[in-house]
Amino acid sequence: xxxxxxxxxxxxxxxxxxxxxxxxxxxxxxxxxxxxxxxxxxxxxxxxxxxxxxxxxxxxxxxxxxxxxxxxxxxxxxxxxxxxxxxxxxxxxxxxxxxxxxxxxxxxxxxxxxxxxxxxxxxxxxxxxxxxxxxxxxxxxxxxxxxxxxxxxxxxxxxxxxxxxxxxxxxxxxxxxxxxxxxxxxxxxxxxxxxxxxxxxxxxxxxxxxxxxxxxxxxxxxxxxxxxxxxxxxxxxxxxxxxxxxxxxxxxxxxxxxxxxxxxxxxxxxxxxxxxxxxxxxxxxxxxxxxxxxxxxxxxxxxxxxxxxxxxxxxxxxxxxxxxxxxxxxxxxxxxxxxxxxxxxxxxxxxxxxxxxxxxxxxxxxxxxxxxxxxxxxxxxxxxxxxxxxxxxxxxxxxxxxxxxxxxxxxxxxxxxxxxxxxxxxxxxxxxxxxxxxxxxxxxxxxxxxxxxxxxxxxxxxxxxxxxxxxxxxxxxxxxxxxxxxxxxxxxxxxxxxxxxxxxxxxxxxxxxxxxxxxxxxxxxxxxxxxxx
Numbered sequence: 001x002x003x004x005x006x007x008x009x010x011x012x013x014x015x016x017x018x019x020x021x022x023x024x025x026x027x028x029x030x031x032x033x034x035x036x037x038x039x040x041x042x043x044x045x046x047x048x049x050x051x052x053x054x055x056x057x058x059x060x061x062x063x064x065x066x067x068x069x070x071x072x073x074x075x076x077x078x079x080x081x082x083x084x085x086x087x088x089x090x091x092x093x094x095x096x097x098x099x100x101x102x103x104x105x106x107x108x109x110x111x112x113x114x115x116x117x118x119x120x121x122x123x124x125x126x127x128x129x130x131x132x133x134x135x136x137x138x139x140x141x142x143x144x145x146x147x148x149x150x151x152x153x154x155x156x157x158x159x160x161x162x163x164x165x166x167x168x169x170x171x172x173x174x175x176x177x178x179x180x181x182x183x184x185x186x187x188x189x190x191x192x193x194x195x196x197x198x199x200x201x202x203x204x205x206x207x208x209x210x211x212x213x214x215x216x217x218x219x220x221x222x223x224x225x226x227x228x229x230x231x232x233x234x235x236x237x238x239x240x241x242x243x244x245x246x247x248x249x250x251x252x253x254x255x256x257x258x259x260x261x262x263x264x265x266x267x268x269x270x271x272x273x274x275x276x277x278x279x280x281x282x283x284x285x286x287x288x289x290x291x292x293x294x295x296x297x298x299x300x301x302x303x304x305x306x307x308x309x310x311x312x313x314x315x316x317x318x319x320x321x322x323x324x325x326x327x328x329x330x331x332x333x334x335x336x337x338x339x340x341x342x343x344x345x346x347x348x349x350x351x352x353x354x355x356x357x358x359x360x361x362x363x364x365x366x367x368x369x370x371x372x373x374x375x376x377x378x379x380x381x382x383x384x385x386x387x388x389x390x391x392x393x394x395x396x397x398x399x400x401x402x403x404x405x406x407x408x409x410x411x412x413x414x415x416x417x418x419x420x421x422x423x424x425x426x427x428x429x430x431x432x433x434x435x436x437x438x439x440x441x442x443x444x445x446x447x448x449x450x451x452x453x454x455x456x457x458x459x460x461x462x463x464x465x466x467x468x469x470x471x472x473x474x475x476x477x478x479x480x481x482x483x484x485x486x487x488x489x490x491x492x493x494x495x496x497x498x499x500x501x502x503x504x505x506x507x508x509x510x511x512x513x514x515x516x517x518x519x520x521x522x523x524x525x526x527x528x529x530x531x532x533x
Contacts, residue, residue, distance in 0.1 A: 036074040036098070039065055044083040059085045059111065063092050071097040080133065082108040091117040095126045103133035106156040106176075113137040119160070122148040122168075130155050144168045144185075146203075166202030178220045183209050195220040197230045199237055201253065207235035211242055218246025218266065228267075232257055248290075251276035251298070259283055268312075271298040271321070280305050282477055285314060294321035294349070303327055304477040307342065311335070314342045317349040317385075327503050329357040329478040330376065331471065332397075336364040338371070339378030339411050346381045352388040353377075355503040357480050357518045358408065359471045360397040368401030373410030373430045375400060382415025389420040391499050393481055393517040395468065396427030406430025409450065421497035424489060424517040425450055426468060441494025443516050461488055476504025480519045489516040 039052050039062040047058055052065040059080065066076040075098030082104045091113060101120070103109030109132060113119045116138035122128040124147045134156040135141050141160035144150045150164075151171045161180040164170045169186035177194040181187070184202035187209040194216055199207050211230075216239075218228035228246055230237065233253035239262055246266040251257055254275030261282045268290025271278055274297040283305045285292065293316040294300055300317075304327040307314035313335040317323050330342040337344070342361035345351050358376040362368070372378070376394050379385060396407035404410075409418075410430030418431070422441040429450035440456040445466040448459040467487035474480045480503050483489040493514035501507055503518040510522030 036076040037066070037069055038077045038079060040079045041081065041085070044085045046086060046088045048089075060087065060089065060092060063095075066099055067093060067096065069097075074098065075100050075127065075129070077102060080104065080109050080111075084110045084112060087111065087113045087119075090115055091119060091121070094118075094121040094123045095128050096123045098127040100129040100131070101133065102131045105132045106134045106154050108132075110134040111136070115139075118143045121145070122150055124148060129153075134158055136160060144170055146185075166205050166207070176220070179224075183207050188212075189214055193217050193220060195224070195228050197237070199232045199235060199255075201234040208238075209236070210238045210240070212240045214239075214242045216242060216244045216247045251278065264288060269293065271300070272296055273298070277301075284308070285310065288312070291316040293318070294323075295319040295347075296321065298322075300324070305329075306331065306478050307333060309333065313337070313340055313344060316344055316346075317351050318344075318346040319349060320347065321349045323349065323351045325351070325353045325356055327355050327476070327478065327505070329359070329471075329480065329503075330361055331358075331479065332360045334362050334364060336367045338367065339373050339380045341372075341375045341378070343377045344374075345377070345379040345385050345387055345411070345416060348382075348384045350386045350388075351377075352390075353392055354390045355499060355501070355518050356392050357471070357478070357503060358392070358394045359479075359481065360395070362397045362400055362407075363404060365401045368403040371403055371405055373405045373412060374408070375404055375406065375410075375427065376408040378406070378409075379411030379416045379431075380413060382411070382413055385416040387416060387418045389418070389423045390497060391421075391493070391502070391514075391516075391518055392423040393468075393519070394423065394425050394427060395471075395481065404430075406449070411435070420450075420452075422493040422499075422514065422516050424466070424468070426463075426466060441492070441497055441516060443489060443492065456494065458488060458492065474504065474519065475506065478503065480504060481517070482519055483515060483517065483521050485521075487521070490521050492516045 041059050041062050043058050052061040062078045077100045080103040118140045119137040120142045122144045126148045128150040131153040136158040137160035141157045142162045144164050146165040146167045148168045152175045153173050155175040157177045163182040164185045166184040171188045172192050173190045175192045180196040183199045189211045191213050229248045231250045232255045236256045239259040241261045244264045249269040251271040253273045256277040258279040263284045265287050269292040271294040276298040278300045280302045285307045288310050291313045295318045297320045300323045302325045306329050308331045310333045314333045333342040362375040363372040394408040406429045408427035414432050414434050417437045418435050419438040425444040436451050439452050442457040444450050444459045445461040465488050467484040469482045471479050471481050474482050491511045491513040493516045498514035502520045506523035508514045510520035
């Protein structure tokens with residue numbers, strides 16, 4: 001019979017090791033977070049805080065109970081019913097862990113704090129979500145500190161401001177901010193209405209804001225001391241598919257502002273800082289109280305946009321700003337000034353305009369009587385400014401007030417140089433000798449006032465021979481003017497200056513040679529969108 005070993009006790013060290021391993025495995029399993037707790041608020045007053053008990057729980061008591069809960073669990077949820085929750089005992093404690101506060105909808109649930117204090121404050125690394133409530137405070141309604149995150153859905157901020165700290169992020173959807181939204185971090189605003197957006201230089205990082213499908217509404221806060229503004233000191237501001245109504249867009253620092261597929265009305269845009277960049281694509285700038293204005297070493301890019309019925313001109317190019325404009329139309333703008341009904345050029349600014357249309361721009365009666373110059377584009381106070389026109393169509397108004405010098409082009413002084421090619425001037429020029437430099441492939445009708453070189457251009461062309469059609473939708477994103485069959489503009493452009501496409505994006509040349517002006521009468525439009533069937 002074989003010898004059987006006598007069982008011995010397990011060494012103490014081995015037991016401790018196994019216990020430690022089991023604890024470690026349990027800690028790893030704890031990566032699956034425990035569920036959050038739901039606290040139902042049943043009273044709208046603000047009693048001395050006690051427990052949040054079923055059937056007897058105020059908002060403050062629910063906040064304190066959530067704060068005492070496991071900070072590593074899933075987000076706790078505070079549920080608010082209809083009514084006004086008046087916080088008479090001062091601000092709520094800062095949120096330091098995941099938390100959701102959900103009301104019955106912004107028209108039904110309201111939170112008020114009379115003090116000039118924060119209402120919802122998210123501390124560093126906290127995660128806060130608010131939904132279905134209207135909130136008001138004399139100071140900061142929602143303040144997100146560095147490293148925190150927040151989301152607001154169907155939230156109306158009736159009073160006070162919202163602030164996003166550096167290194168933090170916030171998302172607003174279907175919400176309304178009736179005062180100021182401050183951003184130092186990462187901000188997304190969608191399908192919302194806001195009054196002010198103020199983006200400042202953070203202590204660290206680069207701020208970025210995206211505003212999409214929103215209404216920036218200057219009427220949201222009628223008692224405001226200052227009008228509605230989107231002011232950017234640093235970082236990037238992007239605005240897409242939105243309405244800017246009664247709002248000033250202002251670049252105060254080296255920053256980038258991109259606006260696309262938007263309508264801008266009853267406002268203005270201003271770049272006053274060196275290094276500021278503005279990009280406008282497919283915008284409608286209509287009926288504004290001020291122009292798009294740059295007076296510093298700023299860069300402005302404008303593409304496929306319409307500037308229409310602006311009573312204080314459309315663009316103001318000054319300082320050492322650099323402008324590049326393509327595929328755009330300027331229609332029925334005017335100014336009560338001495339130069340530039342649609343655009344004025346000053347100082348050492350450079351303005352390059354390609355594949356664009358100007359129609360019916362001019363001056364007020366008083367400005368015309370004083371000898372205003374350049375109904376479409378004018379210059380003054382030049383000190384080395386440059387204007388470049390390539391494949392542009394300029395058409396004077398049918399009726400121009402008496403006294404204008406240069407119904408489409410003109411200016412005061414000689415501190416500017418003008419290069420013009422493959423351009424239609426249907427009107428007159430009014431500028432001194434030495435301004436016009438390179439010129440070829442152009443047409444002036446009906447006179448000969450621009451000083452175009454006769455061997456390289458057509459001058460004194462009758463309106464019947466020029467045969468321009470009416471301003472309208474001829475394809476592309478902006479209104480244009482097509483030359484009719486038999487027009488001298490067809491196949492009349494100078495080949496070296498011919499651009500690859502016209503204002504509508506249709507290819508050049510459409511015939512034997514490129515057409516003069518912004519559009520090709522015989523362009524092949526079948527495959528212009530890049531599809532072949």
